[in-house]
Amino acid sequence: MNELIPLMVIVPMMAALLLSAFSRFNKVIKCLALVVGICLPIIPLASNYGLHFFGGYQPMVDNVTNILYHPAITYSFDFMQQIFIAMVGLLTFLVIFIYLTKYKKASGSYLFLLFMGTAAVTALILTDDIFHMFVFFEILALAQVGIVAASSIDYSYEMALKYMILGSIGSPIMLLGIGFLLAMTGTVNVTDIVSIVRGGLLDVTSPVFLLSLGLIFFGWLYASGLPPFHTIKSGIYSKAEPHGAALLQSFTVISMISIVLIMFRIYSTLPIFEVLIVLFSVVAMILGVSMALTQTDFRRMIGFLAVGELGFIGLGIGLGTQYALTAGLFQALNEIVITALLFIGFGAIVHATNEVDTRKLGGLLAYHPKVGIMLLIGGLAMAGVPPLSGFQSKLMLVQASLSCGYPELSILTIMVSIATFVVFVKTFYSMFLSPKPHDLEVVDNEVPKAMVFAMAILLIVIIALGLFPDVVTSGISNYVGGLLL
Amino acid sequence: MRLYDQIFNVVKKFKELFSPGPVTNADVSGSITAEIFIIVSIVIAALLLRHVSLLLAALATLILAIVLINNIPLLPKFKIEQEDSLEKMLFYAVFVLGLIVIFLYWGGTLV
């Protein structure tokens, strides 16, 4: 059933094109979007693991050097890809469900952007071809800009243009790095590059190879929103519609891990690669959380928290052992779910009050108890309170950094978790528990049912992953073990 | 006593940090937490230098601790550098690109 592997990208992309072509027929695109949304998480779960060679060009053996060459664009599908694609598919379905129930008249172009983004991240995580990765990285950036610009929040165009301008510095620099690699190896297939590097056919200490690492690394910083791009990343989260932001952060996390895993495979022989990743992750954690503590706009605050949490993923990958990588990837999975829950929940509050300033809110627990409780559990999960999923992955990260001989990083991890907790408690207190200001009018007493439904599903995932982390971690651990060979 | 005055000034400075409007207890306590968090986490992160050289780590930690504590409030300075204007974002992006390239080209084989 390996035919399903390319379908994971083709289905959302086809759906995107059809939706934008037939955007005049409201009923048709609503049905189509819903059906494709349901299919998205099912396809990866039904598919078998394996490789897919586009155009059917099978790998060729070079008779002189005995190296296997891959002439085709290759997609590799394993447990790690399966779980992440299924999770993004689920999230896309929930977001589309919220969108379709919120607006009577669905916009084909907006649905196009959502599906195109999903197709792009799916291709990013599946691909084994470094240029293919770059192409979808650019398509993803365009889709993200579109999602931000489509929102009706003030200054969303400005933020979208800023993101685009920074992106048009980040991505050509990454292309330059890919060009350096191509010049040294003559191929863009990651497996081939890895076998050339490991086979000693390439001088890994040459400045060109090091420079290619630096340039691709800079592109990765842009894709993942680590410093210096943390301000713009949190900015676009706060300027997108809440359900759009929930999807945007999952795009960020997945593009982060898929690019860093490709870099890890190529450059893990260089010790400086791990130093760089740990350095930027630590800076991201410090800056993200400390900026989140001073925000009064709660959308921006979640945005900064989401960026700070990315540091945990980077930390796990930077430590470089099997356990640490597993912990980092598991943290990535948890972050996708938890941050989506928080964005949707706070989006429900915006919908109900038309207010984003925590200083002007208060006493909402009496009006929206269900949303309040679910947000509280989500926030606790993000801060790493047992028995929720965030706790499991953060515990793994602390153990991993201890066993690698970096107790400082463990302390830092715990401190950042505590600060995250402070941020969340502060916001939750001033929004839900403090006395209600006199001039606050709760415009719409009903939170949309679709939002509550989406939050409930995400909450079930959080609790299930917290109670039974082995379901995911053992599979990821096997995958990582294969990666480290 | 001097430190106390300094912390008191910090709280006054925080008022300018927030967009216009009343500043609540929760915001100020959040900002003080952030202030302490920045100092402590940077000092702890500096301890990582001990894997390079023990003496360097000791010196860096001491100097950082003294410089950071003498320069409170740090948060307004941090926040101004991380505002939303495109000029600052672009400056830091290109600056970091330069740092990475220099670090890798000349120091890549040392680590």
Add this chain to the structure above:
Amino acid sequence: MAETQLAILFTSIALVVIGLYAAIFVDNIIKKIIGISFIEEGANLFIVGIGYKAGGIVPILMPNMNTTWFASNASYPLPYGLVLTSIVIGASTLAVMLALVMVLYRKYGTLSTSVMLADTSKQEEYDE
């Protein structure tokens, strides 16, 4: 000859550096975008330069060609294919950026970056 390839590489580096300079120091948003697209062109030119072969032929295998001779004389076709894709992406990025600039120009009536794309967090007034 190799000088041609060297010239291509130096030109591409010059384009990247000019682009980075424009990104920081030019205030007019249109000029800034033109400068930024220089970076992209520099990267494209660099990749084209990789595929260059002194005295090489077009990498199309004609029916009456000797394959060994073709393999040693044809230039490397992969970079050209990549650059073609990259140019298309660059053009669409440029189009989206300019469209956003048009919208913002109508709102602000100026093309100055320091006005148009300044810090917006403070402008969101706390209205009583």
